[in-house]
Amino acid sequence: MTPEGHAQARSKVFGEVAELYDAGRSGYAQEMAAEVLAYAAPGDRAAVEVGAGTGKATLPFAALGIPLVCVEPDARMAEVLRRHTAGYPNVRVEEHDFEQWQPGGRRYGLLFAASAWNFLDRDRRWDLAHAALAPGGATALIFGPHGIHDAALRAALAAxxxxxxxxxxxxxxxxxxxxxxxxxxxxxxxxxxxxxxDGRFTDLRAVRFRQERRYDPDHYLRYLASLSAYRVLPDVSREQALAEVRSLLDAHGGGIDVHQVTDVFLARAR
Incomplete structure (x- = not known):
């Protein structure tokens, strides 16, 4: 399987644990959505979200009132997303792979993807994003890595x-x-x-938000178990790896302190 095919296959494993995914993921910095909208200035145009999942990035934008079209390929994830956005009449959910989704005559003032961009076809994703945007429309790519404070704990987890x-x-x-x-x-x-x-975008910017978080072992294991890296493991290997993580966290004070980052890459269609 090509790297692109492997990435796309990994993108489809979240639905089997949609509720676990929703419970385990902490979401993104609250101020992120306002920062993105200030840059995008979409006016009366709607935004489209690629790979919306259960709505971890959707809800901060929905709460600001912008009309949203959420494209999500997995029906199980979309079910949770619809439940979370039921109180927001400005949100519409469309079940499609983004590579097959058709904007039709719609052109958007903002396209954003939260941790979904790396699962898209690398040969087509900028074409697809550009095709969905109105002239001057913005793209926002959002990522949420974290770093561990305790170097010894990080080394043991890496092992x-x-x-x-x-x-x-x-x-x-x-x-x-x-x-x-x-x-x-x-x-x-x-x-x-x-x-x-690509050359079709301008005004490239990068913004970083920071938070300190502490996970108890149950929360951190829910988070790990929802990740594609763990989902693609055979069941026995996954359970063994999670059991080893739990034992390690129990031995290190019953939790893990992390530096949580929300990174946003911004660009504007020429």
């Missing part, structure tokens, strides 16, 4: 990941890896270089 052949496990970063202000400097797939090569 568990290595033993179980986890790719993309979240506990591979230290909090100090996020000491800079450049959004996306943690990720070798950061989108700025791709966007510059």
């Amino acid at each position: 568990i990941g290595d033993r179980h052949h986890l790719t993309g496990a979240p506990h591979r970063f230290l909090a100090s890896d996020f000491s800079g202000d450049e959004a996306g400097d943690w990720d070798p797939r950061r989108p700025a270089a791709e966007c510059r090569r």
Whole structure:
């Protein structure tokens, strides 16, 4: 399977644990949506969200009143999303893979994707984003990594990941890896270089928000169990890896302190 095909396959594993995904994910910095809308200035145009999931990024935008079209490929995730957005008449959910979704005659003032961009077809995603945007419309790509404060704990968690052949496990970063202000400097797939090569976007910016969080073992294991890196493991391997993480956290004071980051990459269609 190609890397693109592997990424797309991993994007489809969340629905099998939609409720766990919703309970385990902490969401993004609350001030993020206002910052994105201030940049995008969409006027009376709606926004489209790619890979909306259960609404972790949707709700902050919905609460600000902007009309939203949420494109979500998994019916089980979309069911949870509809439940969360039932009180927001400005939100519409459409069940499609973004690669097959058709904007029709609609053109949007903002397209945003929260942790979904890396699952899209790399050869087409900028074409698809540009096709959905009105001239001058904005793209916002949102990521939510975290770094662990305790270096010994991080090393032990990374060793568990290595033993179980986890790719993309979240506990591979230290909090100090996020000491800079450049959004996306943690990720070798950061989108700025791709966007510059594309050439159809301008006014590229990066914004970083920071929070300190403490997870108890139950919450952190729910979070891990909802990640694609864990979902694609055989059941026995996944349960063994999670059991090892629990034992490790219990031995380190019954929790984990993390530096939570919300990174936003912004660009505007020429």
